[in-house]
Amino acid sequence: MPATKFFCPDGQEVPISGCLDGCRCGTRCMFLPTLRAVAKSSDRKIDEPTVTELISGSRETYLKKTTEYTIDPESALYALQGQGIHGIHEGFIDGDILSEVRLKDGTTSGKFDLYGQLLDEDTGCLGDLKVTSSYKLMRAMGYYKKSVPTGEVYKTGARKGQQKYRQELFTDGVKYVMDWAIQLNYYRILLEQQGFEVNSMYIQAMCRDGSLRIAAERGIDKNIYIIPIKKISDHWLIRYFKHKAKVLKEAMDSGKIPKVCSSKERWHDKKCLNYCDVADYCDHGLVVRQSAQKKVS
Ligand code: SF4
Ligand code: SF4
Incomplete structure (x- = not known):
């Protein structure tokens, strides 16, 4: 079921069709036209679970498929930015490059962005376009901040004699790209099932807040990054997707809501608090939001 209502800026809900007819x-x-684009982007007409739906928490996907939920058009603009990046490539894809083809197998379906000769001599390169935040890029690049001693001590005040520290950026951390890697690797499997050879995989990530000081402080000093993605075992991936598809199908057939999304899937509750469109229909989401409100008041 797609989103059926918009939140107006004053918090009122309005049916999307009513909004488009008249404010x-x-x-x-x-x-x-922007509101029409937001409405269209949230109105999916694909029955089988997609790769991105199966990567999300089963509860979130189940609620999105079964509930008439409400979205804030302003928050949905980020998704439109991503679609805009796909749009600017249209007309520049030559015969040797495949673009935005939806492939499916018995478990799921997925639409890869680009496949062909994208970066060098390799004609079997699978590419994915992302528009993302400097925070996510910092984590994807393996950058992190740590307090380091400055070598000076406080000379006065309550902390007199104590070591002074400053935040320093390091670039040798873990690269947090697992979700992207799972997505791209399943597109690889779908392509390989059709007889295409995939030799390399890359994300082209554009930073949406690249001009801000916060991005520079995170070590993100370019607007675009090419991030290589490693191969994940087919055996593991296929088992993972089959399991997620089974959980979703059982929930859809029985009408019983799946268990709470895993801590990783719900971004350790950050998603429940600010970014999950169906949090109002989820007991866990409601608890997270209510306890955050209590802390503010
Ligand atoms: S345009 Fe639609 S969402 Fe915006 S204020 Fe008007 S009715 Fe509400
Ligand atoms: S509110 Fe959290 S736990 Fe509930 S569906 Fe959304 S992401 Fe999952």
Whole structure:
């Protein structure tokens, strides 16, 4: 089931069709074509679970498929940015490159972004386009911050005699790209099932806040990064996707909500708090949001 309602800036809910017919506030919160694009982007017409749906928590995907939920058009603009990047490539894909083809197997379906000769002589390169934050890029690049002693001590005040520290950026950390790697590797499997050879995989990640000081402080000093993605075992991936598809199908057939998304899937509750469109229909999401409200008041 797609999102059926928008949150207006004053917090009121309005049916999307009603909003597109006429704004209840008199003046729209954004241009009508932008609202139409947001509405279209949330109206998916694919029945089988997609690769991205199966990577998300089963509960989140189940609720999105079974609930008439409400979205904030402003938050949905990030998804439109990603679609815009795909749009600018249209018309520049020559005959040797495949783009945005939806492939499926008995478990799932997925639409890869680019396949062919993308970076060098390799004609079997699978590429994915991302628009993301400097925070996510910092983690994907393996950058992290750590307190290091400055060699000086406080000369006065309550901390007199204590060591002074400063935050320093290091670039030798773990590269947090697992979700991207799982997604791209399953597209690889889908391509290989069709007889295409995939020799290399890369993410081309554009930084959406690249001009801000916070990005520079995170070591993100370019607007675009090419990130290599390693091969993941087919055996593991196929088992993982089959399991996720089974959990989702059982929930859809029985109408019983799946267990709470794993801590990783719910970004250790950050997603429940701010980024999950169906949190209002999830007991865990409601608890997380209510306890955050209590802390503020
Ligand atoms: S245009 Fe914005 S303010 Fe007007 S009804 Fe739609 S969501 Fe609400
Ligand atoms: S609120 Fe959290 S636990 Fe509930 S569906 Fe959303 S991400 Fe999953």
